[in-house]
Amino acid sequence: MSILITIAATLSAAIHVLIFYWESVAWTRPAVWKRFGIASAEDAQTTRAFAYNQGFYNLFLAVGALVGSVLYGLGATDAGFALGLFSVSCMLAAAIVLVTSGRGRLTAASVQGVFPLITVVLYIVSWTTEH
Template sequence: MAIIAGVFVALAAALHVYIFLMESIWWTHPATWKRFGVADQAAADTTRPMAYNQGFYNLFLAAGAALGLLLIMTSQSDAGAALVLFATGSMVLAALVLVSTGRHYLRAALVQGTFPLIGFLLVIFG
């Protein structure tokens, strides 16, 4: 896999770790819940279990992408590429689901989906 593809996959993984932190660790901090459009602290407290769970989905996708990169670097390129493609493909699909819920989520979907889409395409065509 080309180095540039690895960089985009690593950026996608890092972004999804950050999303995990926001959703699972920092969810009840006002700066975080406001970023997600949550109305107030009471709503953030109510939605905390859902956000906590969703954050771990992001962490697991990041771990899959990172493990795939590690496998590629240790000469297990077929298994690594499969894992990278699954993880980044899932990230892109999640971004598409997000934007399908409303046009006001377009910016968030682009942030969430751009790095994994570029990484995915570079792995496929690189």
């Protein structure tokens, strides 16, 4: 089960690292800000600091998901479980919040939330079978 958790958590993290890149590094590129529904280069520049900060939240959650799954797989099950589950649960919660912000966000929320959902389910199944 720890292999499946590691794969799902790694996919969750990879998506969030990509989001980090878009928001914190490449935000002012037209292809990026248009992807996020920003109307103009001027608006992208205005929201740049916000996006930069938001991107780092995504990066930190990705690191937490990876470190948690590695710790869990290496036998530090309590610490790994807590860190990993917290990180992917935050990713999933953010995807749910994104859905509530408008119908046009369903695809983005699905991309952001599917692998964290799978990881949460795997963590819970693993924990219930071990206890």
